[in-house]
Amino acid sequence: MSAGAKILMILFSMIFTENYVLVKFVAICPFLGVSQNFKSCIGMSGAVIFVMTLASAATYAIYHSLMVPFGLEYLSTIIFILVIAALVQFVEIVLKKYIKPLYNALGIYLPLITTNCAVLAVTLLNISNEYNFLQSCVDGFAAGVGFGLALVLFCGVRKTLERAKPPKAFEGLPITLVAAALTSMTFMGFTGMAEKLFG
Amino acid sequence: MNKEKFETTFKPFLVLVGICVVVTLLLAFTNSITAPVIAKNKAEAEEKTRQSVLAGATAFSQVSCDTESLGVQSVYKDDGGAGYVITAVEKGYKGDVTVTVGVDGSGKIVGLNADVSTETTGVGSRAGGSAYIQKFIGLSGSADSVDTISGATYSSTAVKKGVAAALKAFDAVKGA
Amino acid sequence: MKRKMKILTNGIFKENPVLILVLGCCSTLAISVTVLGGLGMGLALTFVLVGSNVAISLLRKLIPNEIRIPCYVVVIAGFVTLVEMVLEAYMKSIYDSLGIFLPLIVVNCIVLGRAEMFANKNTVGDSFFDGLGMGLGYTMVIVGMAVVRELIGSGTLLGYRIIPEGYQIGIVTQTPGGFFCFACAMAMLIAGLDKKGRKFKPEIGCDGCCGNCNAECTDRKETIGK
Secondary structure, three states, rough: HHHHHHHHHHHHHHHHHHOOOOOOOOOOOOOOOHHHOOHHHHHHHHHHHHHHHHHHHHHHHHHHHHOOOOOHHHHHHHHHHHHHHHHHHHHHHHHHHOOHHHHHHHHHHHHHHHOOOHHHHHHHHHOOOOOHHHHHHHHHHHHHHHHHOOOOOOOOHHHOOOOOOOHHHHHHHHHHHHHHHHHHHHHOOOOOHHHHHHO | HHHHHHHHOOOOOOHHHHHHHHHHHHHHHHHHHHHHHHHHHHHHHHHHHHHHHHHOOOOEEEOOHHHEEEEEEOEEEEEOEEEEEEEEEOOOOOOOOEEEEEEEOOEEEEEEEOOOOOOOOOOOHHHHHHHHHHOOOOEEOOOOOOOOOOOOOHHHHHHHHHHHHHHHHHHOOOOO | OHHHHHHHHHHHHHHHOOOOOOOOOOHHHHHOOOOHHHHHHHHHHHHHHHHHHHHHHHHOOOOHHHHHHHHHHHHHHHHHHHHHHHHHHHHHHHHHHHHHHHHHHHHHHHHHHHHHHHHHOOOHHHHHHHHHHHHHHHHHHHHHHHHHHHHHHEEEOOOOOOOOOOOOOOHHHHHHHHHHHHHHHHHHHHHHHOOOOOOOOOOOHHHHHHHHHHHHHHHHHHHOOO
């Protein structure tokens, strides 16, 4: 398929059909932990999109320029997580110093992203899917958008949940998980759409 | 430099670098042991699959062709003339379905293996089951005559697409 | 010895990482589809946990406080890569069933959390048993969920067909089923503890884990997600 169609397909599938939280099952911790109020959802999503895109670009560059020529592919896990940690640290410092408003909005979420499973997952999957540079960046961006979408949707679900009266044993975390189950079921409806639309 | 400067500035950096070096050395050592094993296992598994779809084959040699434009992963030719083994990967329901097709010299399918480990057990996995695979044996030219499995559309479509790609690739390389 | 046994059982029951501390949910939900996968993941995690706990405990006097997190990450990532290589070479089927979640052990909250909360403050022996206990507790939960999900969802157990084909509830093996099973497991635990008179309100462990991860985070914890 054409390069443009492939990009669109990556965009669509990362946001919907292969959504990182609701389909792939990564980043559950921040998903459940941060989706309580809308403002933090937006903040966290923004930070995730930012870091994922940068991380995809950075890890791609390092993988292909440094690791492959020296045969160091087996060190990908280590090197990628260090790159992500360093990137997050660096971004935090830069934002704090130069873009104060953005830092105030996103800053507190940045340290939480280092242990966000999805960021490491997207960088590793870029490599195993053998995407080129542009595709990797789009993939990172779209994965972040998908994460944000899931977060925002679930925030709405949780607001409704607050008014519900579940059985005593289900109060709190369990009913939230059941709501997550139903939310992820809705995303199952997107299966195969990417291929049909752009394939 | 005084001791305090050493403690606060250099020591953290040295410790981190030291740990990185030790870890990297350990991993490089382990990699030197495991990498050959991994490569050997992979080659053996692929060879075994190839043998299973083309009975009577003696030894395989890879045919170099433009796999990207043909939409297949690899094409192997039996040195003994029994035919070709073509591997294609198609997107299934949850992950990739690897289809290995054994084709004899005339383009007739003599063997088929579909790796449906990523598909839902009992549902999509039926696309890799012997009942479905049998429908493809003996076909040549195209796989359109085989229906998809209702209830396992994506998985069976992936198998069909893989077979179609393999047959197309055969047409391109036959006689090579 | 008694103290060591206490540490061990703490990780399995009283402070079970998945059900009580609510850490490491990502992998629990994703891998508990088959019993074999669950066992494999549990073993891999236990190995990494024990290894990193021991290593970090050994190095605890040497690692300066400011850079402890990057150091922990390098050590943990080292162990994970080791496990990745060994599994790919000698136990390929387990390697395949774990997929992307094997390297994700690096960011598994349990491993980093225990390093931060236990290994850097305790002796090597204690850290070893803590790692073992936590790992066993995690394995128990993931295998328990896997037994339910594999049986109801695929009708098999360890690959052996138990329920005739066609009678399984496929969705249990998919994402929604995972969330739902975890919800039920939690609810059962809450109800069970409630009967014993112990009020239990689980919160996602990540606030605590990440709060430890970054010193700056703790004073900002108030503003996150509340």
